[in-house]
Amino acid sequence: MNASATFSNLLLKHYFNNDDHAGIGDASGLQNSAAAGSVYVRLCTDAVAPNASTIGTETSYTGYVDNGVAVARTTGGWTVTANAITNAADILFGACTAGTASILYIELWANNSGSTEADRIAWVELTLDSGVAAFDVESGITPKIAAGALTFTFV
Secondary structure (H helix, E strand, O other), X not given: OOOOHHHHHHHHHHHHHOOOEOOOOOOOXXXXXXXXXXXXXXXXXXXXXXXXXXXXXXXXXEOOOOOOEEEEOOOOOEEEEOOEEEEOOOEEOOOOOEOOEEEOEEEEEOOOOOOOHHHEEEEEEOOHHHOOOOEEEOOOOOOEEOOOOOEEEOO
């Protein structure tokens, strides 16, 4: 499937910035939500399957908040350009008070209660190519993804 860059960006802005997308169906198009809500960023310790039907294992170090960190569906949460979204602000996870974890993947989720592939929006392997390198968490570490460091590209 191919989509125009303009359409792709409008679609991403509708989903991640809660923007209207005029002209879909009728002149008013797809309208924003009354309350923007959030998408959720989760840290994972193992590989997600290349076939995209298997979710990763969410980390479980002591201090991590299960089901991820809420990031607003606004321009304050995500920047949309060139068929990609990038975090507009720092994303802070719970401080590790016990245990360890090797964070290898980050997943984006539509909600903080889902646990199936149907609720997962996207994932990225942490490498220098993704903008964020894989990292280890141990007691005293508070994982943080700096503003502008995490990018999900939709093709």
